[in-house]
Amino acid sequence: MTTSHVLTWAVSESDGYETAWIEVDDTSLRARGRVVGTVPEPYWITYELDTTEDFVTRRLRATSEMASRTVELDLRRTQDGRWTVNGEPAPDLGSALDCDLGLSPLTNTMPVLRHALHRVPGEQDFLMAWIRVPDLTVQPNRQTYTHLGANRVRYASGTYRADLTLDADGLVVTYPGLAQRR
Template sequence: MATMPKSLLWARTDTTGTDHVLFDDRHGLTARGVAPAVDPIPYTCRYDLATDENWAALRLEVSVEGAGWLRTLRLERASGRWRASTGEVGDLDAALAAAGAPGAGLPGTEEPDRLEAALDIDLYGAPLFNTLPVRRLGLLGAEPGQAHRLTMAFVRLPSLEVLPAEQVYTPLGGTSVRFASGRFTADLDLDPDGYVVRYPGLARRADHPPS
């Protein structure tokens, strides 16, 4: 396995959890991350992401594991079409029910054609994935105020259910980009390379003190 030359660590601010990623961004992005969290039940997410040289997503492999259960997902795009393959050991729904949490959807997607317009992947709770549209569209150097409406292949955790999600990215000037999805809006603080420093309501980089 190739070593990765760069590393970032985020602390979750919405729950107890972290996200540590090792990556290489010299020719698009190749990244491996580990993200434990406790909501709605304790789990550890491991992911492996690859984009093309223009930062459009090509492949995501994810495993999510908790006490007595494990789910896996491989999501890949080729010739403009998405394909998802999944696996499951144990019973996530039983673990959720024991914790008094709602049941999870099935991993993957039964309607991959609904993802046809997506060039980006968004993994729940993982700030790295916000960098994909920022870099792909050149938003740090874009005209402030111009909204970019995008379809994401959104991966829920811990279920690994994949859904199309409409999101809006609007450059605000400097290293700030406004993110919106439905009624939710957050102004993301980024570093000069487009990686999230502070995501209000979700996470902040461990190398930056709280503001």
């Protein structure tokens, strides 16, 4: 069964907001969103995210507009696990299953849902295709997600840690220091 959501987060780290139209079923997620931020410079981003079964990223298309330029990103993962960035092979993303749009609480959802970490005990390590905002450059990033209790998951990358609160559908409600759902 597919559930639809329209969610907005106040994003404190960028002094901005994100609104996303999200459709989630038992195995996949689709979303369209807009992000507005003022830090490190004023920008707005529009994106479309599509996953395959098991919440694995298929494609993220994004456009970032800043005062001095506009940047576009077409990030794709093929069925055989190969990534491309704007049509160019990205072998450094290797075994990554997910994209992670910087400063976006939405993209924390896929690994949580794949392993039901908001519901059941466990810890999972991931290689992510992390997208820096606002310039939309892509780089590999190691992340760990750990179940802390019902609808609570710890996110960690390097020395950074944040204990996320999620709703029953696995969507972020509170990401301390980054975002709060409105």
